[in-house]
Amino acid sequence: MKFRTRLRVTFVTIIVLPLVLTALAFSGIGLYLMNVHQGFPAVDLDYTAMTENMREVVDATDQVFSCLKEQAEADASRLADMQYLEELNSGIARRTTYIIVRKGDGLYYAGNEEAAEVIFSRLPGYGERDLSEDPGIYYDDLDKFVKQLDFLFPDGSRGSAFVVTKVNSLISRKLLVDMFVAILLILSFTGFMLTRWIRRGVFNPINELNAAMRKIKEGNFEYALETDAKGEIGDLYRNYEDMRLRLKENDEENRESEKQNRELVSNISHDLKTPITAIKGYVEGIMDGVADTPEKMDKYIKTIYNKANDMERLINELTYYSGIDNNRIPYNFHRINVADYFGDCVEEVGLDLEQKNIELNYSNLTQPDTIVIADPEQMKKVINNIISNSVKYLDKSRGIIDIRILDETDSIRIEIEDNGKGIAQKDLPKIFERFYRTDASRNSAQGGSGIGLSIVRKIIEDHGGYIWATSREGEGTCMHFVLRKYVELQDEKQVTI
Incomplete structure (x- = not known):
């Protein structure tokens, strides 16, 4: 409520x-x-009697008494008529006023029999009082006001008519x-x-x-509040639950982030330690005179240079990933012709692969005018990272890399397949995670930081596409990623689907 x-x-x-x-x-x-x-029954209750004064009680009694007196003077025999008495009594406006008629010493008629029994024995006898001067009798202990009229019955018997009214001059204490x-x-x-x-x-x-908020303050995000209440209270409960779930989610993300940061420090230390150790070893060799010939000196210097390049590449990848993960690297999207762009990319990487004795096959099954919206530099990084990853894990004497571009109606699918050693099925879902390597020992002999494929996934997702991998151990791995086509309408309005 x-x-x-x-x-x-x-x-x-x-x-x-x-x-x-x-x-x-x-x-x-x-x-x-x-x-x-x-002694009044519930049906005879008259609440006006509780607040009226004595004058009003006397006036009400006099009205009934006047009727009786006029009738006695006109025809006293009617006072012996039960029907007349009943009609007169029922016509009294006050329920606490009623008529008693006595014949001789006995009760002849009573408008309220229960109340009459209380007062009848105390009523004055026939001719005991001077009725011409006496206005009435007040019974203080009974709170009754009585007026008497004496008359004779048709058979000559003495009779008296009494008008009895209950008295409450004011509300009682x-x-x-x-x-x-x-x-x-x-x-x-x-x-x-x-x-x-x-x-x-x-x-x-x-x-x-309040108790729930104290739990939140203490870092306990498991204290749930459930209610079916409506209105502001129900809204407060539901808002608390939304806040608690968000805080719990953020806390879990922070814990995971801290875990990843610790892992990052550990990974960086491991990946930097190997080339630094090698550099120190070769420098010590030069200082100790081990490289005593020009050939050895040249070999040592080239090795030091290559290790320094490995360190630089690792730092650049870390810096790049940090920037792209925090959305600090802007994308420059352009309309790109698929055939022209991927043809140039294949030609560029083909020269490098040829020097490494790796065969490169390329096929484009899309229409010549197929266009996508992409950032050319970032997409080139995707292709280079995937091919570089394939090269690292080639274990055949003759390496083969196939690049295929397939048409899928409203999108294109790019496949980059190698004949390397492949990836185990248990490791396949994790290869796009940061710093994940299929070699648990993290042997860096093959180089790499373990974040190349995570960068690839991030770039593809920022382009509105998605990526996945298929692999068979001992046969090779294939990377698949999908990009949406660009379609230009006839009215020159440009949209992507």
Whole structure:
């Protein structure tokens, strides 16, 4: 439930609930005081009697008494008519006013039999009081006001008609005390229920969120909060969960990054240590006079130069990968004709492979006008890295590298296949990871930093393509990567698909 709705419900409850409960309490207490103590049944309850003054009670009694008196003067025999008496009694507006008719010493008619039994024995006898001067009798202990009318029944029997009215000149002290206690209990109950409701709906969830945030502060990202609640509380829980999952993911990435950084330092130390050790060895040989002939001196110097080049190549690859991994190297994309571009690349790498006695085969099965969007320099690095990796792991006396360009409708697929020693199936999914080498001992005799293929994958993915490898041990490896074609529409709007 939303806070706004919760506040509206609280506002309405604070107003309506106490009013309803107070009304019920007032009715119950009034019923108890008027009916239990005064002998009135629930159906005869008249709440106006609880607040009227004595003058109003006398006036109400006089109205009924006047009717009886007029009838006695006109025709006293009708006062013996039960039907007439019943009609007159039922027509009284006040339910706490009723008629009693006595014949002789016995009860002839009672408009309220239960109440009449309480007061009948205390009513004055026929002719005991001067009715012409006496306005009525007030029974303080019973809170009853009575007016008497004497008459004779048709058979000559003495009769008396009494109009009895319950009296409450003001709200009684007991009612005030009881109502005060009732209102106090009602307000306490209302406050308790609202406090409990708000506590369950607001404070408890906030306390849970505080506990969860402390867990986050302590680095514990496993403390989950689940809820089906709606409104702001539900949103807070769900936002917390999103934040927790993101922080957990970032923490795992940071841990993995730290692990990779430690591995990076270890790999760099290992890869740099080998050429540095060789350089030191050859320099010491020169200093000790081992290279005592011009031929040996020339060999030592060339070896030192080659090792220095290996170190420079490793540092350049690390610097390049760091830049491209952090998106600090800008791409210069151009429209490239596939046939022309890959033809030039093959011609360029072919000369170097020919010197190494490696056969290079090239075939292009795409249309002559096929165009892709690519960065020429970065794509050349992809081809060089793949071919360089193939050359390192050629183990045949006659090495062969095949480059094929295939047409796949809306894209082209480039395949670079060698006849090297191949890659084990268990290692195949990992070859594009940083610093991964299939030789667990990390023997650097073949050179390389272990990041060449990871650079290749990064460049291909930044071009919107994808790359994978297939291999069979002892037979060779084939690298496949796909680039999307560029299509120019007839209305000269250019799009890539």
